[in-house]
Amino acid sequence: MQFEVLATCNTTRARVSRMKLPHGVTLLPTFMPVATQAAIKGLTPQQMEGLGVTLILNNTYHLNLRPGIEVLREAGGAHRLQGWNHNLLTDSGGFQLVSLNKFTKITEEGALFASPFTGEPTMLTPEESISIQHAIGADIIMQLDDVVSSLTVGPRVGEAMKRSVRWLDRCIEFHEKSGRNTVQNLFAIVQGGLDPVLRDECLDEMVRRRESVAGYAIGGLSGGEEKDIFWRIIRQCAEKLPADKPRYSMGIGFAEDLLVCVALGVDMADCVFPTRTARFGVALTFNGPLNLKLGKHAKDFNPIDSTCPCPTCSDRISRAMLHHTVTHETAAAHAVTLHNLAFQARVLGQARDAIMNGTFPTYLRRFFAGYFGDVGYPEWCVNALRSVGVDLLEGNPNAKVVKGDGAKWEYSDAM
Template identity: 40%
Template sequence: MAAITYEHIKTCKQTGARLGIVHTPHGSFETPAFMPVGTQASVKTMSPEELKAMNAGIILSNTYHLWLRPGYEIIKEAGGLHKFMNWDRPILTDSGGFQVFSLSKFRDIKEEGVHFRNHINGDKLFLSPEKAMEIQNALGPDIMMAFDECPPFPATHEYMKASVERTSRWAERCLDSHARPSEQALFGIVQGGEYEDLRKQSAKDLVSLDFPGYAIGGLSVGEPKDIMNKALEFTTPLLPQDKPRYLMGVGSPDSLIDGAIRGIDMFDCVLPTRIARNGTLMTSEGRLVVKNAKYERDFGPLDPNCDCYTCKNYSRAYVRHLIRAGETFGIRLTSYHNLHFLLNLMEQIRQAIREDRLGDFREEFFEQYGFNKPNAKNF
C-alpha cells in the first residue's frame, strides 16, 4: 500500500490549475499548498500551535541541518520528527542535496555521492543516495526526497546533461535503499535547468521509476521568472496526473499563483520568515518595509485587510520599533503575518479554482499588489 495518495477534486476551467487533497499517514492537506520551512525542526519563532491556527497543513524540514544537529539518531530515539517537534500533521523533508551544493565551499561530486565539508565546523562529510535515505527513514517524515545534484544557474548544456543522467541514476539507488515505502512516500526530482530536452529526459527517466510524487528542482535559483515559468510549462505536462507535483524553493506571491496555473500542487520557501526578520512584509497592497521612517507614527495595522493575530493587535509603529530595537517579539509578529498572508493566499487560490476563475484572480491580485507596474518591487 502506498504511503500517500493524491485525490484530484477539480480542474479550473479557466486555467487548468488543479484542486486536490494529499492523504498521508499524519492526515491530509489540500492542494495547491504552501509548506512553511522548519529548517531545524522549527519554523523560525513560530510554535506548532500558531502554525495550526494559521491553517498550515504540512511543513518542511531539512535533512542536512538535522543530520549535523542534533543528529538523526537522536531524533529517531525520540520517536521521529513528529514527536521530537510536537507536530502531528504531515512533514516533508528534503534530501540534503541543495544544502550540500549551496552551503559547502568544498565539494567533490563522484558517482558514489558527494564529499564536502560541514559548513559549521569544517569536518569532512559524505552524502550519498543511500545515506540520504538512511537519514530520512530515521527522521520519519511522511514525504521524503530523492538525493539529486543541484546544478547552478546558468550551466552549460553539456554539464546539465551529465548532471541529469547522474540524478536519474541516484534516484534509482534511492528507491532501492528506501526502507519504509509503505510508511513514507519518496518523491523523485526532475532536473534539467532551462533546457527543454533535458527536462523531458529527466521526467521520462523518473516517471519510468514510478515514484508516488514528483518534484521540479533547479528552478528559483537565480533565473528570471519568465524562464522559470517557461520551464514549468514544458515540464509539468510530462508528470503523471494522478500524483502530486512539487515546485521546490518557490514562495513569492506571484510565483505561487503562476505555479498553480501551470499545474503545481505543492510549494515551499524560507522567503516569508527570512524577509520578516528584517521587517519586510507581504500585504494586500504590496511590499511594505516597516522599518522605514514614514511608519514611525503610523498606528494602523500592518495590513488593514488582514485578520491575523499581528494585524488585529499591533500597529506599524510598534512593530517598526521592535524590529529596529532587535526584539525577538518583533520578528515573531512579522513572521506570523507573512506566513498567515501566504497560507491565506493559498486558500484564495484554491477558492478561485473551485469557482473556475483563477485567471481573473491573478489579474486582480497582480493589479492590487502592484506586480503589473513598471519596475515593480518583488522579493
C-alpha cells in the same frame, strides 16, 4: 499517500487536490513554511497550527549534523522531537550541494563534503540520505539529486541530470527494501537545468518510474535564472508530469511566482522568503510588500492589514509599534512572521476557493491588480499567464508592464 484531484480550472492548468498523508490531510495547492532546524524561525508549532498550516519542511542535511541521527531515532522521529503532529516533508540534502559547493565533491557514489562544525569529510549517498530521512520520519521524503546552480551551463548540467536519474533508482531500491515505503512517500526531483531537451529526457525517465514514486518535484530552478526561462521550464515539467501525482516546485515563495506556478499546474512550493523577509522587517500584503522600517510607518496606528485574520493583525498591533521594534526585538520578528505565513496561506487558500468556484482567472487578475497595480506588472507573469489563457491586462489595457524580472519593491535592500 492518497491523492485525489477535487477540481480543475477550465482555463488554466490549476487544480485543487486532497493529499492524505500519515499525519492528516493537506489541501493543495499549498505553500510549505521552512523549518530548517525543525523549528520555524520565530514560531512555535502551536502557532503554526493556529494558522491552519498542515505541512512544513525540515532540512535533512542540517538535522543530520545537529542534533544527529541518533537523537532523532531515540526521539522517535522529528515529529516528536519538535512537537509537530501534522505533515512533514524533508528535502534530501541535495540543495546544500549547491549552496555549500565550496566544500563539496560529487562522485557517482555520493556527495563528499566537510562538516561545517568539525571539518571532517562526510559522504552523503542516495542510500544514506534516505536512511536519514527514515530516521527523521517525514511523511514525504525527497530523493538525493545531483543539483547544479541554474546558472551553470555546459556538459555538467546533463551529467547532473543523468546522475539524478541513477540516484533516483538507488533511492527507490533502498526505500522499497526498507519497508518504510508504506508510511513515507518518496518524491523524485526533475533536473536538467534551463535546457528543455535535458528536461524532457529527465521527465521521460522519471515518469517511467511513476509506480515507484508518490510525487514529483521540479528542482534546479529559483537560482537567479531569468524569470521568462523559469516559467517555461515549470510549464514544460508540469505538463508532462502525471496528473495523478502531486507536483512540487522547490524554492518558490514570492506570491506572484506561486500563483503563476499554480496556474501552470503546480501543487506545492516552499521557500524561506516569507519568514526571512519578516525578520528583516517586511510584511507581505495584498497591496504589495510593506517595509516596516521606513519612517512613514512611525505614526501609523493601523495594523499591517485590517482584513487579515492573523493574531498580529486581529490584536491590532500597530505598524508604528512594529516600526519601532522590528529587527531589534524578537517579539516583532514573531509578529511579522505570523502575519507573513498567514498571508501565504491566504493567497493559496483563496486560489483554491477560486479554482473550486470556477473563478480562478478573475482571482488572478484581481490579485495582480492589487499587488502590482501601482508598480507595474512583471512582464514574465503576463507572458506566463497568457500561455494558459489568462490575460492579466484584460479590462486594463493601459496597465504598466515592467520588463525583466519585474518591480523593484521599496524593500529591495531588505529581502
